Amino acid sequence: MLHNYFEGVIRNLEKLKDMDSNKINLLVDEIISSKDKKTKIFLYGIGRSGYVAKAFTMRLMHLGFNVYFVGEPNSPSMEDGDILIIISGSGNTYSIVNMLKRVKELKSSGNDFKIISIGCSRNSEVERLSDIHIHIKTHNEEYFPMGTLFEELVFIFLDGIIYLLMNRLGITEEEMKKRHCNLL
DSSP: OHHHHHHHHHHHHHHHTTSOHHHHHHHHHHHHHHHHHTOOEEEEOSHHHHHHHHHHHHHHHHTTOOEEETTSTTOOOOOTTOEEEEEOSSSOOHHHHHHHHHHHHHHHTTOOOEEEEEESSTTOHHHHHOSEEEEOOOOOOTTSGGGHHHHHHHHHHHHHHHHHHHHHHTOOHHHHHHHSOOOO
């Protein structure tokens, strides 16, 4: 039975090759431009998607970006030019949708924020409220309960984004290690 699980993961990993390369490039370009402009990147997700977002937050910090996970004590306010990246499988999580509506209100009052979302549901509220939406195709099978497959694929996808950022910026793993926590 575990063999079926691994085969299902591999089948779904193959689908990542077919992702929209234009949107991937837009995501990478937006992240890189934030470093040039010294703007902030905010990440958010609920539950296990939140854990994936936190892991990506950490890796972006290792690359030297000014990055925060929404809701943490050190998270400052959003300002003009900042980027918000949302991870939501369903794209309809109540608290995320409400937060995006608040960000849209702030945008309409003259702030220029970029909202990027990553999800597996089409035509969701989160997709509708985003400037850029990256769709992760999943084919859930019985051995992927409660969004497990989406979270696994997004984790791997975002590690690929870190790989692209490292290459584009010429940052080595040794440089990243210098920013890794050394207090423990």
